Amino acid sequence: MIEIDEVTKRFRRNNSGKQTELVVLEDISFNVKDGELVSIIGPSGCGKTTFLKIIAGLEPKTKGSIRLNGKEISSAGKDRGLVFQTFNLFPWMNVQENVEFGLYELSPKERSERSSRFIKLVGLESFEKYHPHELSGGMQQRVGIARALAIEPEVLLLDEPLANVDAQTAEKLIDEFLKIFEITKKTVIYVTHNMDEAIYASDRIVVLSARPGKVKEIYEVNLPKPRWNYEIRSLPEFGALRYKLRDSLGLAMK
Ligand SMILES: Nc1ncnc2c1ncn2[C@@H]1O[C@H](COP(=O)(O)OP(=O)(O)OP(=O)(O)O)[C@@H](O)[C@H]1O
Ligand SMILES: [Mg+2]
Structure with missing residues (x-):
């Protein structure tokens, strides 16, 4: 179980002698259960990669706490594996x-x-x-x-692992990855920009707002499993959830 409690991240920089501060993440809180796949989706620059790096122990947080099985995460460890965007x-x-x-x-x-x-x-x-x-x-x-x-590792942290492959390869790989996560019983945090991929793969989807990234919405994905055995993309529930996601990402036309 990963418990994320009020995580805030600010980057400080020295701008020609003047200290400036960029608030990237603000009060992020949610839990991830063992064996669960939770996607994080949100606009570019809202702090998704920074957030994964904090969980990986590669970037310090400014405030808040992250516990893995009750133990505070403070540095990188073999209990967490990270796969990057590139x-x-x-x-x-x-x-x-x-x-x-x-x-x-x-x-x-x-x-x-x-x-x-x-x-x-x-x-x-x-x-x-x-x-x-x-x-x-x-x-x-x-x-x-x-x-x-x-x-x-017990936990896999994936930063847009399919962003740099073509759409057909991505569709094939996601099935392969889901099977592998099931066989190896991983807890997964999955950052993506792709709404269909998030719905297809996830147990829950955390929507972050534009920077500073805050939790805007958390959606449960109650679609049949294992996902690769069902044509779930054509289910009405899939479309309904996609519509809600579009809306909370501010993409729906008003
Ligand atoms: N080491 C750093 N020092 C200062 N600012 C940083 C640093 N790393 C990231 N940032 C800033 O934090 C913000 C969030 O960056 P991050 O890479 O986490 O966004 P992201 O949500 O992963 O974006 P994308 O969807 O484009 O990958 C950006 O405004 C970026 O400029
Ligand atoms: Mg990123």
Whole structure:
């Protein structure tokens, strides 16, 4: 269980000798249950990436508290895996080396067993020795997921993992990812700009307002599961929720 309580983030900068402050997140509060997939959706610049970095322990918060299983998060840890907006693979490392990056504490044998297990899970067996530039965007994002999973985190933090692949690949990958999250029993926080993707994948959707990002609305997604077994995009409930989301994101025409 992740408990997020009144998290606020302000960036201070020195503007030619004058101190200025940018309030990026304000009083963000919500919980994420074990095994739940919660999406975060909100306008560009509202602080979504900053928020994930705070949960990952890579960015300090200004105020508030974030507890994972009752313990305050204060630094990066192997209980949380982060996948970035851009693929963020090391270009000089092959697939296997990229996936093994966070596994330096394991013996070489354990390391290669672990990486081959997750490379197989994301469907990239036989590409172990390929370098990122020899892979498609979708394949690179699969490597990113395998790398995050390989440290066996309890929580996966995904920052628009499908933003840089084409629409068809994204539709295929989301099904693959949902299956993998179910098999590996992950708790997932999923940042996306895509309303359909958020509805399709989520148990709940947190809508943030424009900067400073505040929780504007939280929607429960009560659609059948597993999602890949149903044509849920054509259900009336899907359309109704999409309409509400559009409205709370300020996209509906008045
Ligand atoms: N290290 C930093 N120092 C100062 N300001 C920052 C820093 N990182 C982010 N910001 C500011 O915080 C705000 C939120 O940035 P962030 O990247 O979290 O937004 P986002 O919601 O992820 O946007 P997008 O949807 O475009 O990815 C922006 O205005 C940005 O300028
Ligand atoms: Mg971002």
